[in-house]
Amino acid sequence: MAKLIELKGITKSYDGQKVIDSMDLYIRDGEFITLLGPSGCGKTTTLRIIGGFETADEGKLYFDGAEISDVPAYKRNVNTVFQKYALFPHLNVYENIAFPLRLKKVAEDDIKKRVGEMLKMVALLGFENKSVSTLSGGQQQRVAIARALISHPKVLLLDEPLGALDLKLRKDMQNELKTIQQAIGITFIYVTHDQEEALSMSDTVVVMADGEIQQIGTPTDIYNEPKNAFVADFIGESNIIDGIMLEDRRVKFSQHIFDCVDGGFGKGEAVDVVVRPEDVDVVAPEAGMLTGQVTAVTFKGVHYEIIVDIKGFKWMIQSTDFVAEGAIIGLYIEPDAIHIMKKSKYSGKFGDYSSFSDEMDRLSDADSAEEF
Amino acid sequence: MKVKKRLFPILLLLLLTVLTLASCGEKAPKMTINVYNWGEYISDGSYGELDTNKAFEEYFNTKIQSDGKTLAEKYGFEIEVSYSTYATNEDMYSKLTSGAGSYDVVVPSDYMIEQMIDAEMLLPLDFGIIKNYSYISEDFKGESVYYDPENLYSVPYTYGMTGIIYNTALVDEEDIDGSWSLLWNEKYKGKILQFNNPRDAFGSAMYLLGINVNSTSDADWQTALAKLSEQKPLVQAYVNDEIFNKMTTASAAIAPYFAGDFVTMAEQNEDLAFYYPKEGVNYFVDAFCIPKSSKHPDVACEYINFMLSEEPAVANAKYVGYASPNELVKNNADYIDYMGEDAMAILYDTPPSVVNESYDKSFGTACYRSLEVLGIQDKVNTLWESLKTENATELWIHVTCIVIVGGVLALGIYTVYIKKKRSRHYRLRDREQKSLKK
Amino acid sequence: MKHLSRAYLILIFGILYIPILTLILFSFNSSNSTASFTGFSLEWYAELFASAETFIALRNSLILAVLSALISTVIGTAAAEGIYKMRSKFMKSAVNSVTNIPMMNPDIVTGMSMMLFFVAVAAIIGLEYESIGFTAMLISHTTFCLPYVILSVLPRINELGDSLSEAALDLGCTPIQAFFKVKLPNIMPGVLSGMIMAFTMSLDDFVISYFVGSSNFQTLPLLIYSMTKKKVTPDMYALSTLIIVTVFVLLVLSNIKSGKKLDAKKKGGK
């Protein structure tokens, strides 16, 4: 697939604070790409630069090989579904969707046909005459999508479009969006802070933090091979422990030497070791590679979430078997469950569950905070 | 861009239509003369009378003169009267001097004419055109016309005198002494009105005290001020036109005002009566003049001439209700009938000042001359101000104000204090958080 | 509580309208008094229609009010949009402060400054004041109407935010199209109320016209003021009555209409 959009060295600051720091990224034609990261990581700003609502301080933006850094929004073949939909309250559903066509002076018959098709696609036939303010959140969402798609843009930008919907509706819309994308085959650039949403819908996920791209890859890559402690922590749950690479495929952490599948590090190099909670087996203390005391157990439905204190470091383990609080248990870790990462500036900041509840607070704070 | 392009012509068109509407379509060569007169001072077509401005346009544009031509043909253009009005001589004067107005005909009062001649603001009139000047009574000609002794700049339009109006139902017969002193009678405290302009108000005191109203002596004016201060507690209000309502509804009992206006009031309240105070009264004359800024002084003269002819002069005199210096009016049967015997008697009475000091010699001492020309305008203004500010504030106003301002200030200070106090806590929390992070 | 607030409304509006009703009463007076009612007659309405002077003044007032309301609405709405978009805080507050001057400043000062200014301008360009008189009046009225328009439009624009116009740009509108097609319809209530406010202010203005007015352009308030030499006659009361009744009827009609619209919306909503 060809490169459709390319960002080269894009930098943007507000009031002297860098929001995006020399970012390079390309997006292929027809792919569903998600910009994922916490609030303030620069993902929305990136989207707004692509959409033409912001101009980068430095760097260049290419569309289909041509530079469009200074092309205004209305001349770009890119449409956006906004966070709060931005439907025009003075127009009804039909006119909202027909808006871009009217601008292009498309013939009335043609408009009627195309709006009809769009309404059918988003399952809103019969709502033409309704005022947009009387629609439910999900319906408004569909109108916004229909409106953005009607002029056949090459790229659809979606800025946290599902943020205002409830959980159930959100899941339905995720599927629907993916279906629409596959049906019309254009590029979707999707911005979200919800990692689950990102993993389930995207072809490619771009994880961002502090104005920089942390990792680009398929959902499985990102989940299984996080590049650094930030990615490992942000995508799913991870125990991140300081370790020392003894030689290829042998690593020492928590005063125990483990076999693993990673190599290519220097001998004796300090590394971050990631172990996903679901990859740890609970065994009898004497059979375990590590032993520790259970400090907390929470029932999560599918499994129990168990916090285990191992030599002062708190691990999170997910197990379908109940373990009593205070019990001494052994842990067993398969070599392919151990993922080794180079040390980064995020090392030591994540992956310890000793202040578990605090961290939850921080995350939920970030979710509700206004996006930049 | 397109929308804007479309919008501009529309706006432009709108502007143009309105502008042409305002200038009322220029077809034939048409000139405008600007007439600036007192409000309600010309017959405007109401009460079934002649609209004299319209009549002049018709006369100028269509009436064939003795030489077989219309005036329009003679001058080479048709005329249109643009008529606007003012409330005081000073309004008119300041409009003219500020440069914000250029007029062809104005109608100032005597003292203002003196002032304007003094300031060289008037043009000498062309009496070759104003042939009807001959109808003006001889009383208004000659040297005795102190404001225009050479009779060059003005043609009288109306005249009249001030006197005292009183309500017979409220004022006891024995108190009527034919003097200005009725305005100082303590028995009618709160029922007395006084002029709300310095010239007339001081005038009333000065006539009463026997002081020359055109005195330039400080002491004279101070004495008059003292007299007015003495009167102030008795005065219900210093008024202009409010006097009509106040006297007709009997809100007040005694007031000095113009004889012509008394006639109007008496129609609505039969209890009202009138006399000219024996000490002397002001004798005002409002006259047509042509300011220097006039662009068509000849047409302006035609206008004045027309207004002196019988039909318009009678219509105007009926409408205005003041005495007319025009002999044609005074002797017009229809006019006499319309005004009624009583009104005629009052309007055309010989004023006491004239009787006392003989009109033609002392016109200059008995009537108001221009304070500006006398060089005491500022002084009189200051004295008038001091009369107005005397005991102007009352205690309750101070108290209420202090309470309000004090309350607001206290509230403000309290709010700021609370904010400051709380903000200290915020800083404390910040510090705690910082230390926690470390 | 509800009864109390209704009683309060009636009380205040009652006090507000008693002088208006008095005015209407005296317009039907049979004598020319405006203080004692002597009997019913339509005389003053007849006199009103007979007086050409009054109609010229009324026409002048309306022309002035319509034009100054239109111009100040156009400039003011554009200005509100521009102020909203300003990035520099300093510029924003500077423009806001200057905008508010005619509103904060006593009318009498504004009027006087305008008069002195236009006299100077007329002297400089060598024209008679009279020939720029109407323009001077129009500019003065527009100037003191501007802040009312801006202050009524700006909050609407602030409230609306950027999202709608961004959406319009995104869908292919040029910035100007976006303003006219999307922003303007949505801030219309603010624009309209600004315009009505401007119209009202201009129509009611006496002080500024009194200072700036020229010889050949007399507005209704100026005419009425000049009548105080003699007395204000009830035909002016008749005119005021006609104006207020007309506006009131229009108001009631539009209210009924919008009420119906609202009903229709409600029904449609269900």
Next chain:
Amino acid sequence: MKKRHSFMRSIAAAPHIFWSVLFIILPLLIVLYYAFTDASGAFSFENILSLTEYAPIFALSLELSIIATAICLVIGYPLAYIIAKAKPERQKLYIMLLMLPMWTNLLIRTYSIMAILDDGGILNTLLGTTMHIVGTKGAVIFGMVYDFLPYMVLPIYTCVSKIDKNMWEAASDLGCSPVKVMTKVILPLSMSGIISGVTMVLVPSISTFYISQKLGGGTFELIGDTIERQFVTGALNVGAAISLVMMILILLSLSVMNKFTDSDEGGIIV
């Protein structure tokens, strides 16, 4: 390039800025010029120095307008609040009814008030009393309140109607009594409306020059009357000096007052 861009953003404000400089700033500079020159055009401080004699007049004007403003606030706030809480279609009607009296001429309105309140006026006739109202300071304050009440109600109404309905519930949920809800939540939130209302009533009432002459019975003078008299007697320079000082005092006190509110939006109307 960036500069040009940010300028282009607010190009819409350009006509207004141009207009403001030309027709607001320049005329005020001319007033400044007149204030510091004498009749012959020479530079002089005399006008400014002579102002001390007007201090009592100014003080009286200020006091009366402060009282009028306070009354407007006390009457206007509940009115604005009740209107804001009414049904939406009713709100529009009430606001228009509030503005309707402004469509009649100020002079005629004032005469009507006089016809009612005068010693032999309608009120005294109906009640059979002999109250003396016209000619007192109370009547002037009444006139100011009557004429400027809408300017107090409109901004407060705008402000109150924007307060979220949940605010009441949230506050009472957190333990506020209705009085506390009012003082701790609703009043602080409507502060910006109150400030602009106070401004819009205080300023015109300080400088009013007709109401005081008519309703005050002419027994005292307010600063507006003084300026007007200076103007008509040709003392332009002194008039300009009074205007200048008054303007500066008003703008100063307004900026102090604005310090009390956190809002940077300034006044809001309608």
